[in-house]
Amino acid sequence: MSNHYQPVLSTAGAETLPDLDQLLDADTFTAPDVPWHVLVWNDPVNLMSYVSYVFRSYFGYDRAQAEKLMMTVHTEGKATVFTGSKEEAERHTSALHTWGLWATFERAES
Template sequence: MSWPPQWRGAGVAESESAVTLSAAKGATRSTVEDPVLEKETRSQDDVDLPWQVVVHNDPVNLMTYVTMVFQRVFGYPREKAERHMLEVHQKGRSILWSGMRERAELYVQQLHGYLLLATLEKVS
């Protein structure tokens, strides 16, 4: 690892597995260890079961904006996007998509990127 020129000699020491930082002369040293990553395990049922992407009503976003987001994220035609938007507005939620979990997680993430309230649910 190579440090930017402004950091070299400024109390930053390098090693293979850790970086030691000191703020000033006489300051205590602390070592930042490599993080331990835990592998997420999922049961076969979690992976195989269909999952659904649910969007929830909020008082902030305009109906036209929500319709546009559904068109962009899911590729829905305007009429279908408007039907889902009205369902969210009238019933408080709408199931936008169902299928494999990884794709559903991606859709939820994309909807969050547009500041919409979306969740992932198992199909029961």
């Protein structure tokens, strides 16, 4: 099924929209209550102390939680630092980029 808008001309020549249900593809539609994860990835640039500092400064994590997440990034290659709505995940990912961290977001597994 194509998600491209295809105008349909009525007999009067006026353009009408196709049925909304036909436009929504089950593979691309995301229910608003589906959580998303923000992942921070290990990189060869940032010091571990800086990554911990970002987690404390940006997210407000206490020292112990920030250090734990930083060590997960360092030892496992990535860590989930936030779970929430898609809009929040996009915003946090973008913000982490401004701090110089490698971050992505993904839909949480069901």
